[in-house]
Amino acid sequence: MTTGTQLLSYPTTVESSFNNPPALMPALSRTSVQRPPHLWPPLDFALGAMACCGACVFTNPLEVVKTRLQLQGELRSRGTYQRHYRGVLQALWVVGRNDGLRGLQKGLCAGLLYQGFMNGVRLGFYSYAEEAEVTQAPGGNILAGAIAGALGAFVASPAYLIKTHLQAQTVEAIAVGHQHNHQGVSSAFATIYRREGLQGLWRGVNGAVPRVMVGSAAQLATFSSAKEWVSDTETLGVYIVLSNACCLYSYSLCSLHPLSERQEVDFKAKE
Numbered sequence: 001m002t003t004g005t006q007l008l009s010y011p012t013t014v015e016s017s018f019n020n021p022p023a024l025m026p027a028l029s030r031t032s033v034q035r036p037p038h039l040w041p042p043l044d045f046a047l048g049a050m051a052c053c054g055a056c057v058f059t060n061p062l063e064v065v066k067t068r069l070q071l072q073g074e075l076r077s078r079g080t081y082q083r084h085y086r087g088v089l090q091a092l093w094v095v096g097r098n099d100g101l102r103g104l105q106k107g108l109c110a111g112l113l114y115q116g117f118m119n120g121v122r123l124g125f126y127s128y129a130e131e132a133e134v135t136q137a138p139g140g141n142i143l144a145g146a147i148a149g150a151l152g153a154f155v156a157s158p159a160y161l162i163k164t165h166l167q168a169q170t171v172e173a174i175a176v177g178h179q180h181n182h183q184g185v186s187s188a189f190a191t192i193y194r195r196e197g198l199q200g201l202w203r204g205v206n207g208a209v210p211r212v213m214v215g216s217a218a219q220l221a222t223f224s225s226a227k228e229w230v231s232d233t234e235t236l237g238v239y240i241v242l243s244n245a246c247c248l249y250s251y252s253l254c255s256l257h258p259l260s261e262r263q264e265v266d267f268k269a270k271e
Contacts, residue, residue, distance in 0.1 A: 110185050148220065158189070161203055162182070
């Protein structure tokens with residue numbers, strides 16, 4: 001039988017597990033969070049290319065309109081030519097009415113080739129730079145983005161040339177710029193190679209490389225920095241807004257775009 005004295009003499013040296021947590025319990029800290037493993041490089045290349053090709057399907061009609069607006073009035077003084085296109089919406093209507101719905105997707109195959117090669121190389125190279133921790137150095141993300149953009153633009157330049165030629169082609173009533181009358185992507189490659197050789201396929205690359213270098217450096221550097229900034233919030237809305245803001249910011253810096261476009265279309269003197 002337990003007496004009151006025995007209850008009062010209960011040992012008080014028992015240590016609670018709450019006072020002394022197990023030594024094996026891992027300490028939680030921000031520094032212990034591991035970065036996700038990098039993708040297999042060919043898979044990284046393929047995923048980057050597929051993502052941009054998917055976007056190209058939806059943006060190609062705007063590319064057609066952009067090409068027509070940039071070439072309108074080329075090599076002519078103001079007031080000496082008819083303005084077929086007066087704005088984005090009106091140009092979409094004019095192209096659809098004269099060329100049909102298929103006309104709004106002119107140059108789509110060449111555009112998919114361009115996006116696949118350019119962004120596959122660009123994003124793949126930037127992933128390599130991140131894996132090698134080049135982007136961790138001061139200004140490393142800007143340098144890596146610029147080099148990635150230059151490589152992508154150079155590799156994909158022939159596809160961009162063909163895309164511009166095909167998007168400029170239309171019926172005579174609303175034609176702008178020189179009409180090359182290619183029958184398709186393969187026909188365009190063969191025609192240009194036969195007339196100008198391998199060098200002709202890289203026409204306009206001197207304008208395309210600086211343009212993509214600037215845009216890629218701004219986009220990738222800004223996006224990677226913004227991604228680190230919002231990584232803790234895990235808010236999808238903020239992530240999407242920042243992604244689009246980075247793209248708009250990089251595109252606003254690409255002032256050489258009309259220059260490269262015109263170099264790639266207008267070589268009438270050689271034909």
